Amino acid sequence: MALPVSMEDTELFPKAAKQLDLTPGTTYDPSAVKEMLSSLSPLWWSRLLISTRGFTINLLHAGDELTLFTVDDAFTAMHARLVGAPDESNGEERRAEREKFIAHIYTIVGFPAVSTALAELARGAGASAEDTSPFVHPSTSEAFTTVFGAPNEATYRIADGQKHAYLVFSRILSLLQARWAQEKGKKKIRFETDPEWQPDNRVVLFEEFGRGNRTWVLLDFDRHILRFWRPRGAAIIFGDRFVEKKKREGLRLCDVCGMLEQGPSQFKALAGFVLCSPECAEEAAKTVK
Numbered sequence: 001m002a003l004p005v006s007m008e009d010t011e012l013f014p015k016a017a018k019q020l021d022l023t024p025g026t027t028y029d030p031s032a033v034k035e036m037l038s039s040l041s042p043l044w045w046s047r048l049l050i051s052t053r054g055f056t057i058n059l060l061h062a063g064d065e066l067t068l069f070t071v072d073d074a075f076t077a078m079h080a081r082l083v084g085a086p087d088e089s090n091g092e093e094r095r096a097e098r099e100k101f102i103a104h105i106y107t108i109v110g111f112p113a114v115s116t117a118l119a120e121l122a123r124g125a126g127a128s129a130e131d132t133s134p135f136v137h138p139s140t141s142e143a144f145t146t147v148f149g150a151p152n153e154a155t156y157r158i159a160d161g162q163k164h165a166y167l168v169f170s171r172i173l174s175l176l177q178a179r180w181a182q183e184k185g186k187k188k189i190r191f192e193t194d195p196e197w198q199p200d201n202r203v204v205l206f207e208e209f210g211r212g213n214r215t216w217v218l219l220d221f222d223r224h225i226l227r228f229w230r231p232r233g234a235a236i237i238f239g240d241r242f243v244e245k246k247k248r249e250g251l252r253l254c255d256v257c258g259m260l261e262q263g264p265s266q267f268k269a270l271a272g273f274v275l276c277s278p279e280c281a282e283e284a285a286k287t288v289k
């Protein structure tokens with residue numbers, strides 16, 4: 001069964017939003033999640049995270065850089081845990097791990113006033129040692145320590161930054177679970193189908209340096225996606241049509257990692273390879289030997 005979603009979907013990714021809505025998702029239906037994990041492709045899950053992360057970091061960008069990087073890390077962790085590698089079998093055990101991870105996310109966002117609780121712990125003002133701390137409370141400690149790490153000051157700061165990612169993701173995944181239950185059999189726009197995948201400017205972080213000089217700000221999440229889907233990463237993020245158009249405009253892809261050139265002749269050509277970075281040149285040198 002297909003599930004209709006894209007970045008054009010304004011219920012999931014409101015375009016008028018000027019700041020992040022940190023209202024946690026409240027629908028958590030374990031049987032729907034189980035079905036979604038087994039029925040929807042790794043590409044669907046990957047693009048769900050690519051678009052949710054793009055949406056989140058673009059609204060965060062006005063804030064501090066530390067939070068930006070921490071949130072980026074949270075999406076990289078979610079992608080690593082939720083999306084099966086293209087060559088990986090979707091075995092029972094792996095699926096159970098993913099279900100558990102999603103259950104943990106809903107335990108975290110469902111903790112009463114979780115945003116305030118984590119902010120207080122990060123400030124050192126929370127009741128960290130008492131059983132009012134979500135890291136210690138018997139019904140929530142497993143979820144918080146599995147997702148964020150053992151309770152200590154560094155973990156509290158990370159959790160307070162990463163909460164933005166989990167809250168936004170939980171809201172979007174709750175909407176999708178409700179749709180999964182309602183829209184069985186309907187066929188509309190799908191994340192996994194090109195050219196129906198319609199990412200917009202918010203799919204990654206762009207920075208404008210002067211007029212018409214727009215550059216993709218490559219964060220760890222972008223590198224993770226490029227590596228994960230290598231060498232198709234640019235098309236996974238921007239869609240086949242976008243990449244084909246850029247190629248017609250004369251832009252090239254790195255032969256090693258699949259990164260897209262931001263401007264003409266940005267990448268070096270070496271021994272027949274187009275290479276984006278010294279790292280990729282090194283990697284290419286290994287394959288030639």
Ligand SMILES: [Zn+2]
Nearest residue numbers: 254257276280
């Ligand atoms: Zn490269």
